[in-house]
Structure formats: structure tokens, C-alpha cells
Amino acid sequence: MLEKYGHGGDLLTAAEQYGIPVSGFLDFSSNMNPFGPPSVVGEIATNQWKQLARYPDPAVRELRKALADRYGIEPESILVGNGAAELIDLAIRLIQPTATALARPSFTEYEEAAAKTNSKLLGIPLSHDNDFTPQADQLSQAAAQADLLVLGHPNNPTGQLLDHTLMRSLAEDGVELLLDEAFMDFVPDGDEVHSLLKLAARTPNLHVLRSMTKFYAIPGIRLGFIVSHPDWIRRLRERQVPWSVNSFAQWIGAAVLREAEFERKTREWLAEENPWLTGQLTALGMRVCPSSVNYLLFALPQDLSVKQLQRLLGRRGILIRDASLFEGLNESYARVAVRRREENERLVRELGDAVRQWEAGGEGGIDE
Numbered sequence: 456m457l458e459k460y461g462h463g464g465d466l467l468t469a470a471e472q473y474g475i476p477v478s479g480f481l482d483f484s485s486n487m488n489p490f491g492p493p494s495v496v497g498e499i500a501t502n503q504w505k506q507l508a509r510y511p512d513p514a515v516r517e518l519r520k521a522l523a524d525r526y527g528i529e530p531e532s533i534l535v536g537n538g539a540a541e542l543i544d545l546a547i548r549l550i551q552p553t554a555t556a557l558a559r560p561s562f563t564e565y566e567e568a569a570a571k572t573n574s575k576l577l578g579i580p581l582s583h584d585n586d587f588t589p590q591a592d593q594l595s596q597a598a599a600q601a602d603l604l605v606l607g608h609p610n611n612p613t614g615q616l617l618d619h620t621l622m623r624s625l626a627e628d629g630v631e632l633l634l635d636e637a638f639m640d641f642v643p644d645g646d647e648v649h650s651l652l653k654l655a656a657r658t659p660n661l662h663v664l665r666s667m668t669k670f671y672a673i674p675g676i677r678l679g680f681i682v683s684h685p686d687w688i689r690r691l692r693e694r695q696v697p698w699s700v701n702s703f704a705q706w707i708g709a710a711v712l713r714e715a716e717f718e719r720k721t722r723e724w725l726a727e728e729n730p731w732l733t734g735q736l737t738a739l740g741m742r743v744c745p746s747s748v749n750y751l752l753f754a755l756p757q758d759l760s761v762k763q764l765q766r767l768l769g770r771r772g773i774l775i776r777d778a779s780l781f782e783g784l785n786e787s788y789a790r791v792a793v794r795r796r797e798e799n800e801r802l803v804r805e806l807g808d809a810v811r812q813w814e815a816g817g818e819g820g821i822d823e
């Protein structure tokens with residue numbers, strides 16, 4: 456199984472499984488900005504490596520200040536972490552929920568982090584018939600039954616945003632809400648319209664997570680942050696391992712926030728490529744969930760199983776995410792990242808071949 460360590464983008468496992476070198480894969484299984492890290496990342500690695508002889512700033516001052524300036528909030532409302540993944544775990548450990556409500560499907564780490572605190576899990580089932588968006592009555596019921604609600608905004612793997620007005624009113628009603636905005640940078644008008652980050656900076660029961668690893672394509676250095684009321688952030692920081700955010704991550708984080716051209720180019724690319732790929736997949740008979748970000752969840756036609764399709768494409772050097780591994784989805788669901796046009800064209804071509812092969816030969820048409 457490609458996701459044997461729980462996530463997409465595991466090129467080493469793919470290389471072992473398909474006998475192709477890591478460099479031979481086109482990876483649609485993890486949702487990375489295809490422009491790669493901005494070049495300033497290379498300059499920092501080249502020019503600042505000697506400074507690694509010193510400890511990182513334990514208070515992450517420069518990066519917190521840069522984030523505070525960008526979002527118009529106080530640095531005291533921000534805790535930076537070793538990826539958003541660290542902060543999901545840390546936040547749930549601090550909250551110690553008795554019962555955690557989470558959408559199904561959603562990012563598996565929520566469930567795993569809640570399980571580590573022995574919290575009861577309450578699934579909010581999402582349905583393709585309404586584009587996998589949680590309904591208002593489901594959310595209010597969940598809020599009444601659980602002492603923590605963890606939701607992706609936009610959600611992974613669906614790419615669907617939550618209703619931000621509804622979220623604001625839940626937060627204002629005092630519901631303990633952990634909102635994962637890891638992909639919000641990709642959303643058109645994300646910060647201006649949809650994000651609850653600013654509200655979180657002054658609301659003790661609202662905690663907004665952001666990741667810097669996807670939009671800036673730097674998952675290898677691990678970098679994310681969480682925003683909430685300064686009192687809550689102080690309690691969270693007390694539980695964090697000292698120097699959790701390494702020096703490279705701090706320097707790079709502050710530097711990429713100045714990359715306005717990279718940000719503009721990314722948004723322009725996605726505005727074109729998301730609808731293009733959605734249209735192409737739909738034309739192939741896939742039932743695509745509308746997405747506001749750089750990945751698309753879709754149901755395969757007929758009885759074609761995602762595991763068979765993943766194997767078939769993997770052997771051709773194309774990696775897709777088996778979305779049946781998300782609680783709440785079955786064997787007909789796959790997720791792909793949106794990449795650059797030529798790469799997306801190759802995906803569409805190979806997928807089309809696979810589906811035609813399937814249609815021609817049924818199960819026997821795809822070799823196991």
C-alpha cells in the first residue's frame with residue numbers, strides 16, 4: 456500500500472513498490488504547489504548554513520512578527536510549530552476533549568490525535584450529494600454532543616470550504632472549535648472573506664491552524680502556525696518541545712512571506728488549472744467534488760476500484776491518492792493534486808487509457 460505511513464507523497468514507498476526510481480514519478484498524491492519552493496529558499500540554504508552552529512530563536516520572534524504584520528494581529532496570538540501536524544497534536548492534547556466531533560471524510564490526523572487523548576470520537580458523515588459540506592443542523596448537533604469540533608476549512612480531501620458565517624456564529628456561541636486552514640492560502644479571497652484567523656486571535660475557544668508547507672512547497676522543513684487568544688497560546692507554548700522550529704524553518708518562513716510574485720503566480724495558475732482539470736476529469740466520467748483549492752476528490756465510474764487504478768498508474772510513474780483510506784469514503788474515491796498543464800495533461804491521458812482498458816475488459820482488463 457502506497458500510504459503505509461498514513462499519507463500521500465511517499466515516493467520511497469512508491470519506488471520500492473513499482474521498481475521505479477524516486478525521480479521517475481509524477482506525484483499527484485500530495486497536494487504541493489507545483490512551482491516548488493521559491494528560489495530564496497536555496498539562497499538561505501547556501502548563505503546561512505554556517506549559522507546552524509547556533510540554536511534557533513526559541514521564541515521564533517522574526518517569523519511571528521512577519522506573520523503578525525501580514526494578518527494584522529498580535530504576535531502573542533501566534534504559536535509556530537514543526538508543521539501544522541505538530542500543532543494539531545499539541546492543541547488536542549491541551550484541550551483534552553472528552554468527545555471530539557469531526558467530519559468524515561477529513562484529514563486523518565485529527566482522528567489520530569484525538570484518539571491519543573482517549574477522547575470519544577463523533578463522526579459527522581458528509582455526503583457527495585451535497586458536495587461533502589457539513590449541514591448546519593449536523594454541526595449544531597455535534598456542538599451539543601462534543602466538547603471539541605475539529606474541521607478542515609477547506610477540508611481535505613474534499614477541497615470544500617465551510618460556511619464562514621456559520622463558523623463565526625458557532626465560535627461566538629462559545630463552541631470549542633479547532634479549524635484547520637492548512638490550504639487557505641490557495642483559496643481565492645481566502646484571507647479577505649473565508650478565513651477565521653483574525654477572529655481566532657481574540658477568541659479563547661477558537662483556534663485556527665495554518666500550514667506553510669503546501670503553498671510554499673516546503674514540506675521538508677516542516678512549518679505551520681496556530682492562532683488563538685494570547686492566554687490560550689501561552690498555555691499551548693508551555694507544552695511545546697523547546698526549539699521545536701529549527702533555524703532553517705524560521706528563516707525560510709519569514710523570507711517566503713515576502714515572495715509576492717510567487718504568491719501571485721500561484722493564484723493565477725490555480726484559477727486556470729483547477730477548472731480545467733475538473734472539466735477534463737468530468738469528461739472522463741469521474742464525479743468530481745467542486746474544490747476551491749489545489750486538489751480534487753472524485754468518484755470513479757462504474758466498479759473501477761481506486762486500488763486497481765492506483766496500481767495501474769503507479770506502474771506508469773503516476774501517483775494518485777487512494778481516498779478510500781479516509782473514513783467515510785469507499786473504494787471508488789481518488790484524490791489528485793492539481794499540477795501544471797503538461798503534467799495534468801499526462802494524468803488525463805493515462806487515466807483515460809485506464810478507464811478505456813477497464814471498459815473494454817472489465818476486471819480482467821486491468822492486470823493485478
Ligand SMILES: Cc1ncc(COP(=O)(O)O)c(C=O)c1O
Nearest residue numbers: 538539540562611637666668679
Ligand atoms: C488538512 C491538512 N492539515 C494539516 C496538514 C499538515 O501540514 P504540515 O505539513 O504543515 O504539518 C496536512 C498535510 O497534509 C493537511 O492535509
